[in-house]
Amino acid sequence: MISYFILSIVIAIATFLSRNERQFFATGVAFYAVQIVFALQIIFGGLYETSSATVFTFDAAGTLFYVLLTVVSAYAYFHSEAYMIGSNARQTGIYSGLLMLLTTAITGVYFANNIAVTWILLETTTLCSAGIIYHRRTTQTLEAAWKYLFVCSTGIAVAYLGILLLCAATKCESLSYEAVAAAVATANPLYLKTAFLLILCGYSCKAELFPLYTVGVDANFAAPSPASALISTGLVNAGFLAIFRIYKLLSGSEVFHWICNVLLLTGILSLVIGALFLRRTNNYKRFLSYSTVENMGIAIIGLGIGGIGVWAAIFHVACHTLIKSSLFLQMAVVRQIYDGYRINRIGDYIRINPIGAAGLIAGMVVLMAFPPSPLFVSELMILKQTILVNNWWIVAAMLLLICIVIYSFCSRMIRLCYQPNQDELHPSKSDRTLSWSALSLLIVAMILGMWRPEILVEFIAQIASL
Numbered sequence: 001m002i003s004y005f006i007l008s009i010v011i012a013i014a015t016f017l018s019r020n021e022r023q024f025f026a027t028g029v030a031f032y033a034v035q036i037v038f039a040l041q042i043i044f045g046g047l048y049e050t051s052s053a054t055v056f057t058f059d060a061a062g063t064l065f066y067v068l069l070t071v072v073s074a075y076a077y078f079h080s081e082a083y084m085i086g087s088n089a090r091q092t093g094i095y096s097g098l099l100m101l102l103t104t105a106i107t108g109v110y111f112a113n114n115i116a117v118t119w120i121l122l123e124t125t126t127l128c129s130a131g132i133i134y135h136r137r138t139t140q141t142l143e144a145a146w147k148y149l150f151v152c153s154t155g156i157a158v159a160y161l162g163i164l165l166l167c168a169a170t171k172c173e174s175l176s177y178e179a180v181a182a183a184v185a186t187a188n189p190l191y192l193k194t195a196f197l198l199i200l201c202g203y204s205c206k207a208e209l210f211p212l213y214t215v216g217v218d219a220n221f222a223a224p225s226p227a228s229a230l231i232s233t234g235l236v237n238a239g240f241l242a243i244f245r246i247y248k249l250l251s252g253s254e255v256f257h258w259i260c261n262v263l264l265l266t267g268i269l270s271l272v273i274g275a276l277f278l279r280r281t282n283n284y285k286r287f288l289s290y291s292t293v294e295n296m297g298i299a300i301i302g303l304g305i306g307g308i309g310v311w312a313a314i315f316h317v318a319c320h321t322l323i324k325s326s327l328f329l330q331m332a333v334v335r336q337i338y339d340g341y342r343i344n345r346i347g348d349y350i351r352i353n354p355i356g357a358a359g360l361i362a363g364m365v366v367l368m369a370f371p372p373s374p375l376f377v378s379e380l381m382i383l384k385q386t387i388l389v390n391n392w393w394i395v396a397a398m399l400l401l402i403c404i405v406i407y408s409f410c411s412r413m414i415r416l417c418y419q420p421n422q423d424e425l426h427p428s429k430s431d432r433t434l435s436w437s438a439l440s441l442l443i444v445a446m447i448l449g450m451w452r453p454e455i456l457v458e459f460i461a462q463i464a465s466l
Contacts (some may be wrong), residue, residue: 144222159202206239225332263304270297315377347419
């Protein structure tokens with residue numbers, strides 16, 4: 001793991017110092033070659049289920065999300081080439097290097113086997129993301145970057161208080177997840193409850209969950225669309241995995257039932273916020289960001305309901321990664337053509353870019369969990385488990401809110417494709433091959449909706465086992 005960090009950081013520094021397109025492309029190829037080799041070593045080279053430097057473990061959860069991160073980050077990096085046209089070499093170098101450092105920090109979060117290391121690396125992602133958000137150097141992006149730094153740092157500080165309380169409750173000298181999990185059975189229940197609330201609240205700024213979801217929405221709005229594809233999936237997955245590891249280590253305590261109820265409430269509130277703000281926003285990037293809040297709410301409900309809901313939650317988050325990144329990458333092409341994302345002004349996309357429009361409509365169908373969407377499978381499993389435990393108010397709330405989401409998605413995407421356009425067009429600036437590229441991620445997600453390899457099913461079952 002140490003060699004991975006060294007190589008990744010050295011390549012990122014070389015990217016900062018690059019001065020032309022050929023150098024940016026070369027460092028990008030080198031960086032993602034390192035990511036692919038590292039993934040192959042974990043899966044096939046004997047690193048799986050081993051530890052590195054005592055604070056990193058290559059387990060099933062980290063491996064699954066790391067493979068997804070490598071794919072999405074590579075798409076984001078190479079799609080950014082079209083976005084960066086017009087930027088000078090220094091701006092491009094800073095943006096590309098920060099994208100690499102963000103990917104490296106997220107990787108560390110995925111494999112961290114120590115609560116403190118997870119916390120440190122999540123704060124590192126804050127610094128990298130803030131630099132990416134400020135890429136355009138405008139007043140609006142400066143405000144978004146400072147807001148992101150302040151709110152995320154505050155959230156991470158709140159999570160740190162929870163970690164300190166968890167450490168005091170368990171009296172553990174080591175902050176490894178295994179050591180804390182072994183000690184929670186004898187810990188003070190009140191301390192455990194308070195610690196979990198603080199950690200959940202703090203990490204919600206990364207997982208884009210209630211209550212600190214707003215900072216993620218603003219970050220996705222201000223950041224370049226290819227970077228938003230990474231922030232709204234890879235970074236959100238890091239926050240989710242950090243919460244999931246705390247959830248698993250507390251599963252052996254007497255407060256676990258209470259924790260599940262807290263997660264159910266958090267999930268429903270996130271779903272409410274996502275569904276309602278999908279109706280109010282007038283910007284397509286914010287629209288997709290609130291969709292992330294809604295989908296993460298569904299995943300957290302899966303954790304709270306337990307049983308097969310835990311498997312469904314992991315599968316839901318993994319497939320959401322492919323779908324949402326595809327849609328954000330499609331939005332990058334939309335910006336090239338319209339130079340904006342205003343819902344009430346841009347339209348006629350089906351004529352201007354038929355492939356891009358087809359990708360957005362297909363993405364809308366898949367994200368709304370209509371077959372052959374893999375989200376249909378996960379949401380159906382969560383609803384089934386909810387019915388099995390007779391939690392009917394959750395069932396009613398989910399069905400009502402999902403109907404609102406479906407209506408919002410249909411009305412917004414149809415307007416983009418068919419309503420008369422009112423903004424100036426720049427069709428010559430767009431690269432239509434990027435629409436095909438983004439569509440490939442969506443096709444993979446749709447295949448998973450129809451056919452799930454046995455190895456993937458078993459892999460997720462291993463992650464979900466408590």
